[in-house]
Amino acid sequence: MSQDKIRCSKCGNLVQKDLMYCIHCGSLLEPAPISSPAPIQSTSFTPPPTTPIKTKTIIPYKTIIYFAAVALIDLIVSFFVMNGFQLPITSFGQLYLIFFLVVAFSLGLLWLAGANTSSSGGSGGGYEGCGYVIGAIVGIAIGVPIILASTFSTIATSIGDAISEAINNAISDAFTEMFADVEIPGFEPLLFLGLFAMLSIIIMYRYHLKTKKNSLSN
Amino acid sequence: MKGNDCIQDRPILCLNHKTYNFSNLQLATFFIISPILCILIYFFLSLQMNYWIYEFTSFFISFLLNLLFNLNSQVIIYPNHDIFPSIFIPNHPFDGAYAITINCIAGHIFSFIIGVILLVPSSKVGSIKKEFVWRKIKVLAISTSGIFLLNVFRIIFLLYFNFKGIPFEIIHESLFFLSAVIGALFFVIVLEHWLPELFVSIYYLYRLIYSKVQ
Numbered sequence: 001m002s003q004d005k006i007r008c009s010k011c012g013n014l015v016q017k018d019l020m021y022c023i024h025c026g027s028l029l030e031p032a033p034i035s036s037p038a039p040i041q042s043t044s045f046t047p048p049p050t051t052p053i054k055t056k057t058i059i060p061y062k063t064i065i066y067f068a069a070v071a072l073i074d075l076i077v078s079f080f081v082m083n084g085f086q087l088p089i090t091s092f093g094q095l096y097l098i099f100f101l102v103v104a105f106s107l108g109l110l111w112l113a114g115a116n117t118s119s120s121g122g123s124g125g126g127y128e129g130c131g132y133v134i135g136a137i138v139g140i141a142i143g144v145p146i147i148l149a150s151t152f153s154t155i156a157t158s159i160g161d162a163i164s165e166a167i168n169n170a171i172s173d174a175f176t177e178m179f180a181d182v183e184i185p186g187f188e189p190l191l192f193l194g195l196f197a198m199l200s201i202i203i204m205y206r207y208h209l210k211t212k213k214n215s216l217s218n
Numbered sequence: 219m220k221g222n223d224c225i226q227d228r229p230i231l232c233l234n235h236k237t238y239n240f241s242n243l244q245l246a247t248f249f250i251i252s253p254i255l256c257i258l259i260y261f262f263l264s265l266q267m268n269y270w271i272y273e274f275t276s277f278f279i280s281f282l283l284n285l286l287f288n289l290n291s292q293v294i295i296y297p298n299h300d301i302f303p304s305i306f307i308p309n310h311p312f313d314g315a316y317a318i319t320i321n322c323i324a325g326h327i328f329s330f331i332i333g334v335i336l337l338v339p340s341s342k343v344g345s346i347k348k349e350f351v352w353r354k355i356k357v358l359a360i361s362t363s364g365i366f367l368l369n370v371f372r373i374i375f376l377l378y379f380n381f382k383g384i385p386f387e388i389i390h391e392s393l394f395f396l397s398a399v400i401g402a403l404f405f406v407i408v409l410e411h412w413l414p415e416l417f418v419s420i421y422y423l424y425r426l427i428y429s430k431v432q
Contacts, residue, residue: 019341020230021230021232021237022309023230023343024343025343025344026230026236026237026239026345027237028232067399067400071396071399074392074396074399075392075396077392078388078389078392082384082385082388125382187328189330191331191394191395192327192398192401192402195398195402195403196402196405198419199402199406200406200420203410203417204417204420204421207231207417207418207421208236208421209234210233211231211425214232
């Protein structure tokens with residue numbers, strides 16, 4: 001056995017010494033003692049007993065409160081609209097953008113508040129994270145469509161019409177047994193997918209912070 | 219040891235006491251084929267052979283409408299199965315007939331959910347295939363049934379409020395916003411709890427590209 005290999009304490013397989021995790025079972029490798037390494041018995045190895053890690057269930061109060069607030073605002077706006085209030089917009093596309101704008105900035109503020117209360121060191125990481133999140137969400141969900149729409153509005157309209165016509169023709173040609181009026185998904189799924197994408201960005205940013213923390217602690 | 223050498227060259231993520239490592243083939247399959255699969259599932263749901271889904275949803279909505287609000291609603295089924303089934307509510311202030319189309323049964327959302335979940339890659343390190351498949355089945359069952367119920371109750375309240383005199387466009391969009399928010403949050407929570415590989419694989423791709431660029 002070469003000196004640059006150590007044995008995993010969980011599965012007992014030999015792995016490279018400089019690795020952080022076992023390539024066979026994925027468990028965290030413990031660093032070998034610096035002075036006089038003990039000989040490893042390759043035939044009768046019994047892994048040490050491991051204690052199960054208790055994971056604490058964290059209730060996302062902030063997220064629940066946030067979405068409750070969104071639902072409440074939705075109901076209030078619906079009430080005003082039902083009683084004759086006219087929104088100063090012409091299309092649902094604009095309403096969609098405004099919705100994302102409100103969601104993005106509210107999320108950013110929530111993130112900022114959470115970072116300020118949780119970080120005792122005051123390193124300013126929360127502000128940075130807030131900036132990243134707002135920048136990413138605003139940039140992806142609002143900035144890009146606005147720039148594209150304002151720059152290429154006429155071209156985009158003609159391309160969109162051509163694509164939808166081509167899809168309709170392809171559907172009617174390919175599936176004669178299908179319903180005559182197959183609906184192409186329009187505005188409705190975009191809201192679901194947009195929210196899903198936005199929440200995914202937040203979750204991935206959380207993963208990013210966790211891996212950063214893990215690498216710093218190791 | 220060739221495979222293990224390949225794994226060593228790639229980043230290994232450690233999140234929530236688990237390690238994750240994906241191959242290029244897995245990532246390519248997920249990010250390229252899953253959108254195509256979603257579109258194919260959407261077309262499949264539009265086929266005439268799936269008329270029973272529209273029929274079942276319409277009867278379920280009608281049953282709950284009569285049970286909860288006593289509206290005496292009826293389902294109109296076309297024998298040739300060439301027109302979507304409709305729900306008819308008598309003594310309605312407006313029209314009273316509602317066609318249940320593919321967007322009404324949230325066909326696009328189901329296509330997205332099924333297409334994405336089916337192709338989520340499993341980690342190459344520290345993942346048991348059987349347990350991963352079981353988690354996938356669990357997430358599929360919970361998310362599709364949850365979204366189905368959410369959508370059914372959206373339509374029930376939509377029809378009831380429309381019956382009570384609120385214009386269709388207003389109540390439709392308002393309830394849609396609410397249900398889309400609840401649905402997206404529900405789906406994300408279910409995924410993060412039982413199938414975090416979906417988000418981890420996207421983050422893994424970012425890390426892979428980042429490491430290659432550096």
